[in-house]
Amino acid sequence: MKLVIERREISSRLFRFSAPLVSIAVALFVAGFLLLAGDINPLAAYQEIIVESLGSRYGLSETLVKTTPLIFAGLGVSLAFRMQIWNIGAEGQLYMGAMGATWVALFSGIQNHWLMLTAMFLAAFMCGGVWAGVAGFLRARWQVNEVIVTLLMNYIAILWIDYLVYGPWKDPRGFNFPYTAVFADTARFAEYFNTRLHSGFFLALACALILFLFIERTIWGYEIKVIGSNPKAAQYAGMQTGMAIFGVLFLSGAIAGLAGFSEVAGLQHRLQHGISPGYGYTAIIIAWLAKRSAIGVVIVSFLLGVLFVGGESLQLTWQLPVAFVYAFQGLILFFLLASDFFIIYRPRLIRR
């Protein structure tokens, strides 16, 4: 008997559709052993995650609150994926978006509620876009590796926000805490159902719909898809690939920047140290799990929102470090990649 790997004639549909769910299940199983090794009962922990995030009206609203920035950031990263461009910098773009929105909220002096929110939206959009646009420009002009540039710019963005909230933007009445003054009511989203659920969630859903239409129904969306799947053909067809790379990374960062806008306008109502527990990094796995579909991004964001709410709860009850959420996400990706193999290939035992 001998094990051989052969390519399937048709890729397995069964594997393709079940792969994300199977990957999450296997990751849960393996993560259970890690939790056990860390002296935490995995079954109790998993039960707590579900109960805390989905078991009550308040829990569910908290999950949607966490889902909101994940949708924005996930949409941004997934747009770039469409063109085989890697935007690993959604975290930094979120921070810069939050900075832009905060600048408008604190220093623009706008009095009208809608005008204020519109200006904050635009500022976040531009700041996130420019931040990613730098990587886009470098990639388009000199083929500089965008993975490394977008990633390193995360560190710079986070340090820059720290500089602001520890320094010039620090709330003078904030007892030296690293945050800005709190926003006026004009710069805040409405909240619903007596929970922390805010308009940002609905804005995120609208954003997903618009992006879906942009990709599927416009000529630009078509070009992005062609350049992504076959850059040579795109060039022969006379498409401006360089311009497209810059434009897509700019837009990708701009959408991720909206996550920052939504966080400061809807939830935190100020800029502060550590506004994101890593939503921008989670966005990468969301984009990969969603397989480029905007609707998929919404669904996967919700699933990972559950994980964030559960993770925060486990931190309180079991002193589990929040960073453990990353270990879990890493495992999901590992198993997803492994299952991709079985979509295309088939192991078979043959007799010699």
Place this chain on the structure above:
Amino acid sequence: MFDTLEILLDATVRAGTPILFATLGAIINERAGIINLGIEGLMLIGALAGFAATHYSGSLLVGILVAFVATYIAGAIHALITVQLRGNQIVSGLALTMFGIGVTALFGKGMVGLTIDGFERIAIPGLSSIPVIGRPFFNQDILIYLSFLLVYLIWFFFYRTRWGLAVRTIGENPAAADTSGLSVSRYRFLAVTIGSGLVGIGGAYLSLASTPMWIENMSGGRGWIAVALVIFAGWSSPRALLGAYLFGGLTALQLRFQAMGTTISAHILQMLPYFFTILVLVVSTIRLQKGAGQQPEALGLPYDREDRK
């Protein structure tokens, strides 16, 4: 004046060494054609494994060995996915980094605040009393001497041995290597795992020599700087040494500025290494396109024998 220079150079070498190990490990990966973006996570795994093993065994040697083995195994996950299962190298590497950050946060929780006796300096008689360069290069801990040796050995391996040539061929043209009877998957697997092990030693340097303790997320982006330095180094180990010390020097200067009580914000100073890395990356990429150095031709591409033409 000379004293200041000597102190700065000494701090440069000590700050550059973890990045040097990581860059050397990444070069070995990429020479075989595999991109490894898990360097940051591997450094953390190496730092924690090395610290824990040293704490429980009381032996620094055991700590270094455990750091190597732990990251060798973690690297094997990346190798399995990218070499055997032909998965996407970028995603697998990012997953490895996320996994490393999370796992070390979980298992490192109980290690915070513990102490060990870190590596001590060993003066090389005669050489260590040379002014200015004596202390920085010849009165250091044994890992720094090991890093000098590795720079030479890795160069020797790639350019003077049959196996080194085999790895380079596999990174350039796996189909041709396969035709000539080399096992592409075996060489690639070993390049990823051994390279990862070296990255782990770089991580262990942080927790066993730089600051003998474990701090969550203590690599702080050095792994990503190493990934960028591979391009600066043009995949060559002597240039990796140059690159790593460039960044060591920047860190040393930044710390010196802070110690001198400058009015520049610490946050702004801390940005410099990242900013500088991007600058160096841009310049080296442009140089690369002008024909200086050569990126392995098959870098990032999975190899499937059925595609061979």
